[in-house]
Amino acid sequence: MYHKFDAVVVGAGGSGLMAALQLVGKANVACITKLYPSRSHTGAAQGGICAALGNTEEDHWEWHMFDTVKGGDYLTDQDAAEVLARDAIERIIEMEHMGLPFNRTPEGKIDQRRFGGHTRNFGEGPVRRACFAADRTGHMILQTLYQQGIKENVTFFNEFHVLDLLINNGRCVGVTALEIKTGELHTFHAKAVIFATGGFGRAWRVTSNAHACTGDGMAVAYRAGIPLMDMEMYQFHPTGLYRIGILLSEAARGEGGILRNANGERFCERYAPTLKDLAPRDMVSRFIYQEIKEGRGAGPNKDYVYLHVDHLGKDVIDAKLPDITDFARTYLHVEPYKEGVPIQPTAHFAMGGIPTNINGEVIMDEKATVLPGCYAAGEAACVSVHGANRLGTNSLVDLVVFGKRAGLKAVEYVHQNDWESLPANYETRSKELLGFVNAGSSDTKRTEIAGDIRKDLQNSMQDNVSIVRNETTLTNQMTKLAELRERYGRIRLQDKGTKFNTERMEALELGCLLDCAEAATKGALERKESRGAQYRDDYEKRDDVNFLAHTLAYRADSGGVKELRYKPVVITRFEPKERKY
Amino acid sequence: MATQVTLKILRYDPERDKKAHFETYTVDADPLDRILDVLNTVKWYNDGSLTYRRSCAHGVCGSDAMRINGRNRLACKVLVRDVGGDTGKKIQIEPMLGFKILKDLVVDMDPFFEKYKSIKPYLINYEAAPASSERYQSQEDREIYDETTKCILCGACSGSCPPYWAGPDFVGPAAIVNAHRFIFDSRDQGGAERLNILGQGEGVFRCRTIYNCTDACPRDIPVTKAIEQIRRAMLYNR
Numbered sequence: 001m002y003h004k005f006d007a008v009v010v011g012a013g014g015s016g017l018m019a020a021l022q023l024v025g026k027a028n029v030a031c032i033t034k035l036y037p038s039r040s041h042t043g044a045a046q047g048g049i050c051a052a053l054g055n056t057e058e059d060h061w062e063w064h065m066f067d068t069v070k071g072g073d074y075l076t077d078q079d080a081a082e083v084l085a086r087d088a089i090e091r092i093i094e095m096e097h098m099g100l101p102f103n104r105t106p107e108g109k110i111d112q113r114r115f116g117g118h119t120r121n122f123g124e125g126p127v128r129r130a131c132f133a134a135d136r137t138g139h140m141i142l143q144t145l146y147q148q149g150i151k152e153n154v155t156f157f158n159e160f161h162v163l164d165l166l167i168n169n170g171r172c173v174g175v176t177a178l179e180i181k182t183g184e185l186h187t188f189h190a191k192a193v194i195f196a197t198g199g200f201g202r203a204w205r206v207t208s209n210a211h212a213c214t215g216d217g218m219a220v221a222y223r224a225g226i227p228l229m230d231m232e233m234y235q236f237h238p239t240g241l242y243r244i245g246i247l248l249s250e251a252a253r254g255e256g257g258i259l260r261n262a263n264g265e266r267f268c269e270r271y272a273p274t275l276k277d278l279a280p281r282d283m284v285s286r287f288i289y290q291e292i293k294e295g296r297g298a299g300p301n302k303d304y305v306y307l308h309v310d311h312l313g314k315d316v317i318d319a320k321l322p323d324i325t326d327f328a329r330t331y332l333h334v335e336p337y338k339e340g341v342p343i344q345p346t347a348h349f350a351m352g353g354i355p356t357n358i359n360g361e362v363i364m365d366e367k368a369t370v371l372p373g374c375y376a377a378g379e380a381a382c383v384s385v386h387g388a389n390r391l392g393t394n395s396l397v398d399l400v401v402f403g404k405r406a407g408l409k410a411v412e413y414v415h416q417n418d419w420e421s422l423p424a425n426y427e428t429r430s431k432e433l434l435g436f437v438n439a440g441s442s443d444t445k446r447t448e449i450a451g452d453i454r455k456d457l458q459n460s461m462q463d464n465v466s467i468v469r470n471e472t473t474l475t476n477q478m479t480k481l482a483e484l485r486e487r488y489g490r491i492r493l494q495d496k497g498t499k500f501n502t503e504r505m506e507a508l509e510l511g512c513l514l515d516c517a518e519a520a521t522k523g524a525l526e527r528k529e530s531r532g533a534q535y536r537d538d539y540e541k542r543d544d545v546n547f548l549a550h551t552l553a554y555r556a557d558s559g560g561v562k563e564l565r566y567k568p569v570v571i572t573r574f575e576p577k578e579r580k581y
Numbered sequence: 582m583a584t585q586v587t588l589k590i591l592r593y594d595p596e597r598d599k600k601a602h603f604e605t606y607t608v609d610a611d612p613l614d615r616i617l618d619v620l621n622t623v624k625w626y627n628d629g630s631l632t633y634r635r636s637c638a639h640g641v642c643g644s645d646a647m648r649i650n651g652r653n654r655l656a657c658k659v660l661v662r663d664v665g666g667d668t669g670k671k672i673q674i675e676p677m678l679g680f681k682i683l684k685d686l687v688v689d690m691d692p693f694f695e696k697y698k699s700i701k702p703y704l705i706n707y708e709a710a711p712a713s714s715e716r717y718q719s720q721e722d723r724e725i726y727d728e729t730t731k732c733i734l735c736g737a738c739s740g741s742c743p744p745y746w747a748g749p750d751f752v753g754p755a756a757i758v759n760a761h762r763f764i765f766d767s768r769d770q771g772g773a774e775r776l777n778i779l780g781q782g783e784g785v786f787r788c789r790t791i792y793n794c795t796d797a798c799p800r801d802i803p804v805t806k807a808i809e810q811i812r813r814a815m816l817y818n819r
Contacts (some may be wrong), residue, residue, distance in 0.1 A: 035636055035642070036643065036690065036734075038642075038733070038734045039636050039637075039643060039644050040642075041636070041637065043641055043642055043733070044637050044639070044641050044642065074747050079762040093713065093714060093715055096716065097710040097715075097716065098703075098704060099703065099704025099763070099766070099768065099769070101722075101723060101726070101727075101730050101766070101776075102715075103723065104718055104719065104720045104723050105720075106720065107717070108717035108719050109714075109715060109722075110715050110716060114719070119651065133730070134727075136641075136730075136731065139641060139731075139733070140730060143730075147588050147702050147703040147704075148703060150698050150702060150703060151701075151703040180684065198594065209635040210637040210638065210642060211635050211636050211637075211638060212636045243613075246638075246639045278771065280592075293815040313799075323641075327639060327640075330640070330658060330660075331613070331639070331660070332613075387810060449625070449626065450629075451624070451625030452626075452628055454625075478683075492627055494628060494629035495630035495632075496627050497596045497597070497630065497684075499595055499596055499683070499684060500632055500683055500684040500687055501632075501752075502624075502632050502633075502634075503624070503629040503630060548665070
């Protein structure tokens with residue numbers, strides 16, 4: 001089926017909804033999502049959203065900007081960090097006006113709490129900067145923005161899975177998508193497309209990410225010739241629930257929770273004397289890795305540490321951390337009022353993604369050449385505001401700040417530009433892709449089980465592209481990924497149906513994960529230094545001479561990475577320094 | 582500590598089946614596995630055509646509400662050992678009642694979301710907001726509607742409500758919970774509009790106080806209490 005809209009937003013999480021809200025009323029906009037909007041993974045964010053409101057103590061946006069740049073190990077583009085820190089304040093107020101039920105101070109203002117890596121006066125000590133709604137801040141942001149979407153009558157296409165990005169004469173002209181319920185192929189002809197499709201955390205075995213987080217938008221853009229930037233910069237959150245990876249928010253430590261090893265020692269203070277448990281995530285994850293490696297992990301396999309909140313008291317736990325303590329009870333049958341919760345680092349967030357400038361416009365190369373009509377925001381995008389390591393809460397800030405900016409820029413674009421026609425045979429690539437997957441249910445020579453390939457991908461990424469990497473693990477992973485791609489070409493499907501065929505959808509998602517994993521592994525292999533989330537035990541030092549630059553990965557037509565290029569980092573206020581906390 | 586778990590699942594494929602039927606699967610699982618994990622094992626290794634919705638896998642996105650042993654639950658919030666699956670008890674899984682079945686455990690959620698939209702689920706305030714600061718709200722006022730902000734729109738409450746099954750026009754408990762979230766928000770001025778909507782023919786008085794909804798809610802929202810508070814607000818004009 002053919003549709004024509006001025007703008008199409010792909011994804012209905014925080015950034016997609018924020019972008020759609022800028023367009024609605026000013027342009028004809030559609031928002032397509034493979035879930036229902038309220039199911040988006042923004043809703044799983046817990047602890048808070050930072051802005052220098054200064055409601056409970058002195059704070060300034062410059063401090064927030066500095067923390068963001070330092071937290072990102074100076075790979076952060078500083079023009080973007082400045083926008084993030086400045087705009088955060090307006091966006092929080094805007095969402096409060098929309099009805100977001102923030103927790104309140106005694107005088108009725110938005111309450112704020114501490115979070116990892118957020119400091120006063122350029123690193124002196126923790127600051128209360130994170131605005132929050134209990135430990136379901138992301139849920140409340142998602143609900144509030146979806147509710148505004150209902151109020152403003154945004155047109156949603158729910159349960160539509162994006163397949164292809166259409167480009168003609170150097171301009172972005174739309175997307176194709178599969179309607180899951182009917183199996184029908186849809187073409188959305190548009191002047192502007194905004195990708196807000198989230199991350200690819202399902203490439204790892206232990207992950208905080210939803211099953212839906214399979215890097216679809218990144219992969220679709222990548223296949224259409226757009227590079228992916230800094231994909232090796234993947235964050236492992238220190239506190240995932242042991243074995244299953246469900247996130248336990250940093251807010252637990254922001255409220256005073258502490259990590260202890262098997263000996264009961266508060267080990268973070270040995271590594272980060274000033275911020276201790278509230279050091280940035282890449283560091284705390286490495287502290288845990290080190291404790292476990294040196295035999296101080298707990299449990300029969302000595303492979304986890306404890307998160308303690310028991311000393312905070314029942315009232316604080318119930319008022320400020322109800323959901324995460326409930327997770328411990330539900331999934332591990334552990335009572336956080338009384339005992340430590342077993343945790344291990346969990347795959348959590350892609351700092352990298354589809355490269356954009358500070359207005360959300362997608363760029364194609366190291367000279368920041370814009371692809372007209374194409375936008376990206378949120379985790380799917382790389383502005384780059386998180387650099388080599390994102391600070392806690394800055395994901396939610398990123399969604400609303402850059403979702404808004406991308407939406408506003410798209411409004412301008414659709415008003416100033418005429419329609420460009422669709423390319424000839426605009427459905428061909430989508431039909432080939434669907435044809436490949438569908439043939440898996442009839443071709444008897446196809447014997448590979450998608451579940452096995454996915455499991456092998458997740459296990460190998462967990463082993464080789466994790467908290468600590470080196471030449472050997474990364475080279476092994478490149479070989480593994482080539483093998484998985486070959487096997488993926490022979491996947492077998494059992495569901496021959498056209499309606500609500502989720503087996504087919506999962507096969508498509510697996511293809512997206514493979515693309516993202518290849519870009520991430522190749523980027524990590526060629527970045528011969530340690531910076532933020534990229535920690536290599538064969539190159540332990542940061543190398544600003546050779547790698548103070550963003551990786552741009554371009555895809556080969558047959559799959560795999562064709563080439564890497566490097567884009568300089570934007571430095572405005574803060575010269576790179578060694579990172580100490 | 583793998584154990585054998587048996588699932589008895591109601592299957593329906595609109596392209597093949599005239600009516601729904603049960604199929605039984607026995608697979609390896611850990612007692613700490615979620616029912617969703619077991620469904621995934623069946624789908625990924627036994628029968629790829631088994632169809633259900635899922636996303637976050639930890640009870641916050643609301644995708645995988647279904648009937649587990651006759652009660653509406655999120656498949657990602659029930660562990661094998663919670664329902665005795667590790668002691669040989671068969672676990673019966675069906676789509677929620679009160680919704681049209683699209684395929685296997687997937688039901689048509691569109692009417693549910695239409696009912697949600699009908700109660701105006703967004704802040705209504707006719708006065709201009711302060712130029713550069715938040716609207717103030719006391720901690721006590723914030724607390725009044727805290728519980729109903731937790732709703733994830735999974736449908737478990739509405740799908741367990743006999744008046745919802747019986748009356749297609751009844752908005753159902755989930756929509757009422759979301760009306761409550763705004764009616765009792767001190768910043769909102771749309772209470773009268775929403776009470777008017779809920780007071781019409783199939784509105785809030787269809788509730789028979791059966792408490793199924795409260796029992797079903799995976800977010801522990803006291804749904805029946807919220808409905809009672811709305812009725813009282815109507816009768817006593819807030």
